Amino acid sequence: MDISTNLSKITGSATAQIFSIAKEMESEGKDIIHLEIGQPNYGPLTKIIEATKNALTNNETGYTVSKGIEELRESIAKYHEKNDNLKCNYINEIVITSGAKLAIFGAVWSVTNSGDNVIILNPSWVSYKDIVISLGAEARFLKADMDFNYDINELDNLIDTNTKAMIVNSPCNPTGAMISEENMKSLAEICRKNDILLISDEIYHEYIYDENKHYSLFNIENWKEIGVVVNGFSKTYSMTGFRLGYVIGDKKIIKEINKVMQLTASCGTNFAQHGAIEALNVIDEMRDFIKNDVVPLRNNVIKLLDNYDIEYLTPKGGIYVWLKIPSNDSTSWAQSLLENKGVALTPGRAFGPDGEGFVRICFTKDYDQLEEGIKRIGQFLAES
Ligand SMILES: Cc1ncc(COP(=O)(O)O)c(C=O)c1O
Structure with a gap:
């Protein structure tokens, strides 16, 4: 049976792939920091x-x-x-x-x-x-x-x-x-x-x-x-x-x-x-929440990144930070980061040809996780 030509051109979500490898590692007892999934860390009101x-x-x-x-x-x-x-x-x-x-x-x-x-x-x-x-x-x-x-x-x-x-x-x-x-x-x-x-x-x-x-x-x-x-x-x-x-x-x-x-x-x-x-x-309560909880997270993620030799683009909006990496193979780089430091993030290549050389992290995470994740990324960069 032939698979649809259109569907066979689709590789599946890179975020989901990284997430599933990370989950497997977690089930083996590894300590993983999840910065890949684009989801707010707060639940609905x-x-x-x-x-x-x-x-x-x-x-x-x-x-x-x-x-x-x-x-x-x-x-x-x-x-x-x-x-x-x-x-x-x-x-x-x-x-x-x-x-x-x-x-x-x-x-x-x-x-x-x-x-x-x-x-x-x-x-x-x-x-x-x-x-x-x-x-x-x-x-x-x-x-x-x-x-x-x-x-x-x-x-x-x-x-x-x-x-x-x-x-x-x-x-x-x-x-x-x-x-x-x-x-x-x-x-x-x-x-x-x-x-x-x-x-x-x-x-x-x-x-x-x-x-x-x-x-x-x-x-x-x-x-x-x-x-x-x-x-x-x-x-x-x-x-x-x-x-x-x-x-x-x-x-x-x-x-x-x-x-x-x-x-x-x-x-x-x-x-x-x-x-x-x-x-x-x-919506007004939601906006208060964003002002009091999400905005500080965004400001803190920048402060945390500034503690290390990590190049990034300051996000004007949204819930992500786009990090520059010293590699033109973001998929291998992200996998190596996950294997060596237990940090899951999304390789830039997944976001189209102009995403190569970058990786994405989602910053709507618990502050401690964010701090630890960025520390590990900083270490990985320093060691590579
Ligand atoms: C830019 C953008 N558009 C649309 C969506 C899809 O959102 P939904 O959960 O409503 O399908 C996402 C989810 O990550 C997104 O990042």
């Missing part, structure tokens, strides 16, 4: 858990409409109206998905055919390219820096008549880069001119540091003619296992993504959606 439990008690266990409970879509619209001055019709311009991952799938699926291509600003989250490839399209990488500056000639060379979408993720996983207003405007203009769907993944938009400001696709005039915004509940609210994301955009695209939901998950998990309604109710 008790009020979110209670709302989810109440929904279960009230038998909210069946299918919901495929685009998600109306009250949740209305709450999302209100949240973005307050946050981004967004005017949108939650009846047909928002669809709830099973995680932001399925939101990206839906957005790419809605505009690509086999043989098309999608431009991904790079370094970039590991799953974008695999999503694109699994749908029979080609992933084309455009190198971008910490402000998402890119080479316009390089972009011109990447675009052809089969270019159907472009994915930008700010704040960025893995680098912590944030797109400037100027660069979002220029990408939007290029997408408008070439009839390319701009998919703006803004899942880390509540994690912003120092004086940096999040520039959303929502800020672009007539943005619905150009692109869609993807967001979700996994990161800000630490609801990774609830599997809830969403897309906001023009009703024409949302209708197609809703078809993807009908075809795949059917709908977001019913009782989880009730938890998400409560999450949006308690």
Whole structure:
């Protein structure tokens, strides 16, 4: 039996691979520091858990409409109206998905055919390219820096008549880069001119540091003619296992993504959606938590890194730090670090061609773990 050509091109998540080796080592009694998985170290607020439990008690266990409970879509619209001055019709311009991952799938699926291509600003989250490839399209990488500056000639060379979408993720996983207003405007203009769907993944938009400001696709005039915004509940609210994301955009695209939901998950998990309604109710508490717990972790990780001879890019947003390594084989380097020092992190190569020579750590971890992990990385660098 032949395996699908599209799927056989996909190697699987490097983070998951490192995680499974680390787990095996742990089961052999080794002391492992986990800095690989991109997950907040705090759980959802008790009020979110209670709302989810109440929904279960009230038998909210069946299918919901495929685009998600109306009250949740209305709450999302209100949240973005307050946050981004967004005017949108939650009846047909928002669809709830099973995680932001399925939101990206839906957005790419809605505009690509086999043989098309999608431009991904790079370094970039590991799953974008695999999503694109699994749908029979080609992933084309455009190198971008910490402000998402890119080479316009390089972009011109990447675009052809089969270019159907472009994915930008700010704040960025893995680098912590944030797109400037100027660069979002220029990408939007290029997408408008070439009839390319701009998919703006803004899942880390509540994690912003120092004086940096999040520039959303929502800020672009007539943005619905150009692109869609993807967001979700996994990161800000630490609801990774609830599997809830969403897309906001023009009703024409949302209708197609809703078809993807009908075809795949059917709908977001019913009782989880009730938890998400409560999450949006308690956003101010979540923001206090981020201010009091996550921001200090981000500031501390930088202080810790400065104690050693470790080169890194200061994250402007998100929950990761991008470390430079003295090797052009980040996969072997990460494996050797794990074997020798028991620190699990993600090799930069997994984040696309421009990720080589770097590794990613997630800093939303217990401080002691972070301190010990960085100490071991510092030692490893000093010894190698
Ligand atoms: C940039 C980015 N987008 C989307 C996702 C997927 O999130 P979800 O758990 O909602 O599927 C992740 C998860 O790591 C991410 O880093």
